[in-house]
Amino acid sequence: MYNFTFHQPTTLRQAVNLLAKNEDAKLLAGGHSLLPVMKQRLASPAAIIDISRIPELSGVELKGRSVVVGAGTTHSEVANSQVLKDSIPGLAEVPASIGDPHVRHRGTIGGSIANNDPNADYPAAALGLGATIITNKRRIAADDFFQGMFTTALEPNEIITKMQFPIAKKCAYQKFKHPASGFALVGVFVSKRGSDVRVAVTGAGANGVFRVPEFEAALKKRFNAKSLDGLSVSADGMNNDIHAGPEYRAHLVGVLARRAVADANARKD
């Protein structure tokens, strides 16, 4: 790791000021993506702004027909939130498959969404629930937020403060774990909220998280795994690495979407 200057603001305002003042600064939330690449000397930010001590970034709150989750809320807090378990259980179940207890007690939902790792779980949940990403500057729909692997709509000096998740009638996440890293080799989040049906896929796409309109259209007619019979996604544009080729990943998208729909339907309200 190279040397850097370390800042630990306690208010969002301080953090935003520090970000504006320090060129080549990086925000540190849980640090589980940033610190490994710094240790390998693949990243060398001149300044680190640790936002883990900002109280206003944490917490889970029921607001009307949605749940607002602070960006600094840890995976473990998401998993154990009674509000989420009651209102969006599919979202509360996502972090159980992330890393190990150490990771889940440090890593944050905002960090995961801002990083937009193509194999991360939360981008699928955010896109699959039609979340709104709220920053210090504006509100961004998930559909506009994720723009390709490790790429988002965030501008320099912009900090995610919260995510607003609409309460879906039904939702579930199915993940096929990468055997080494534990990330999603493929992960599929499905939700149904009135006529809005969403199928969001992580891990599979060479360009990061994406939706599957054909699946959504079929499920809109009838939200049942059988509705997906005969449907598949194309292997074009799927990731190819030493663990899984495009064809296998495309196949898994179908399998996991069916299982996620079945899970969502099996859940007792």
Added chain:
Amino acid sequence: MSATGIGASVRRKEDQRFITGKGHYTDDISRPGQAHAYFVRSPHAHATVRGIDTAAASAKPGVLAILTGAQLAADKIGNLICGWMIHSKDGSPMNMAPHPALAAGKVNHAGDAVAVVIAETLAQARDASEAVKVDYQVLPAVVDPAKAQAKGAPQIHEGAPNNTIYQWEIGDSAAAEAVFKSAKHVATVDLINNRLVPNALEPRAALAEYDDGADSLTLWNTSQNPHVARLVISAFVGMAPEHKLRVIAPDVGGGFGSKIFIYPEEVVCLWAARKVGRPVKWTADRSEAFLTDCHGRDHVTHAELALDDNGRITGMRVKTIANLGAYMSTFSSAVPTYLYATLLSGQYEIPMIHCAVDAVYTNTVPVDAYRGAGRPEATFVVERLIEVAARQLGLDPAELRRRNFVKTFPYQTVVASLYDAGDYNASMKKAMDIHDVKGFGKRRRVSARSGKLRGLGYSTYIEACGVAPSAVVGSLGAGVGLWESAEVRVNPAGTVEVLTGCHAHGQGHETTFAQLVSERLGIPIEQVSVVHGDTDKVQFGMGTYGSRSGAVGMSAIAKALDKVEAKAKKIAAHLLEAAEADIVFQDGKFTVAGTDKSLAFGEVALGAYVAHKFPTGEIEPGLKEGAFYDPTNFTFPAGCHICEIEIDQDTGRTEIVAWTAVDDFGVVINPMIVEGQVHGGIAQGVGQALLEGAVYDADGQLVSGSFMDYAMPHAENFPSIKVDTTVTKCPSNPLGIKGCGEAGAIAAPAAVINAITDAVGHENVTMPATAQVVWAAVRKAKAVRAAA
């Protein structure tokens, strides 16, 4: 059986230290004035080094020296060697290319060291290393052993045409050809024994110190055999004479073979310590470990089994290409030859075997022994062949095995091994009973109801352990003998120190060796300590690998204990004023037969050192005896592992749902430790079968160079494993021990793949059998069935 003697499941004495973080590993040791080494490593798999510019780096803060291969050569530091000579079938010696500790003008694998920075701190050394400018001319690379000998393949070493190290064979190819021509049935397999990264928990480390007053060097390192390290670094590398070089391997956190070998970093730290005049420490980080620890396996094999109409094996033919990587590591040549082909008879009577092995260089990390070393590769060939043959003949795989088992001992195989004792049917029968093989059909139907495929696979393996009779290995090309030494020092108050040439890095010697002493001398194990891993304390020894510490190392201790007992009897006789012939030693007491006159062991020990009234010249004071033990044969642990798996057809995910292991390890010293060894071995074998695989791209970059891409086995990958034993005493050593350290890793891969292929109904399943591989096999099997 006493509470702490042979056969007792005594808790490991060393665990208190390890579990509470009180172990002393090489990196825990620091010397006054210590500097740090950071290696500049080649990012290219194959390149000419046109120049190294160290000027800018030398000016960086804290830098003490930057050393290169040219300086190493100028100081006449010798090359690393492979210590086992193999001759090709045409009689020519193997092509051992020079292996300098720092590259001399050319790098041959990604991670090959070209220079070392010595600085005040590790961070400074690392910072400066980035300023070392190496001018590489990149050359095309070859990584696939099957392509290394092809026309037009990049040539790695002068003097090794076609990248061929040797072309070795065992058996008569013409006679084998005749057997196959007349064979009624032939089963064929094409196998890749996947390349593995050892990944010991503790990465390799070295700390070297030069004492200019005494002109002597000390090396602390992560070695499984510090004496062999001293011998090689002294006699071949020429660093210092043996009496001026002390090697200490303190607590070592796992080896699995990878810490047997002598590595460049140890040589460089010693050289640098003397050159800089400061102690020099190096500890690999995990990425460095992936790129520099010797890898394991990496065979490409075509094999055939000939059988008659009664399912009797009539012959076997095997052709293997073994990848030894960029350089020949310390024991690399022996692994795919004498530790491999000599086990191809498995547990079976096979009248004719021919095996040809080509060893090749590639632009990859050197490959050498890794848990099992050659024997897992052999078992995979034999046990896959027999399973495929059984299916082809429509025979129950257990029945085909039974028909061909060796049943009378000793049995001389046609591939040099002389099996001394065993009862293969007994272990298979016991395993089948414990596993409830009879209920498998029902379990399979239950799985099918939920859309899952269920399979059952056997592996009736054999291994050659207790390495090894010195005369035998000498005749096969080994540069060393493989005896072991021991010294038993009885202290005046009756406590005992056992000095051994073996080295513990997870095996639990501090407990099991003490159990032997406890059994023999009748003292509690708390009064026994085991000393190992320091060339200044233990005179010489061959270290620990090849499941040899029990069979060979403990036999040496037993021999020394015999001598201690004999002398103690003499002393007891004198103290009790009786004839020596009348002294009986039992349960820690020396008694005059037929009387109640006796002395405890501690009293005799004290008498030995007080020596007040010893008749001059008749009894020497003191009680300390040493012994060297050279085994009369290899030992042959064997057993039966049964793996049962379930496959999710939609995803191809394999879950191991049951595992039974019944092994014959001969006499067992500590059943709990043995069970742990079996668990660990199976975990590593399952890792190879389902998860692990070192992958290089065509340019020679290690794509699976971290735990993000290299999948290690986790507890969640296993069911509760049922472990049991059968016992046939090993007649080749005084304790009847066969060895247990490698069995699991040897048996497991074939058991897993036999289970998967059984479930899928398709034989072509490569390792690691990832979900994608199994999914593709399921699809292929369905397509074949649909076409039929």
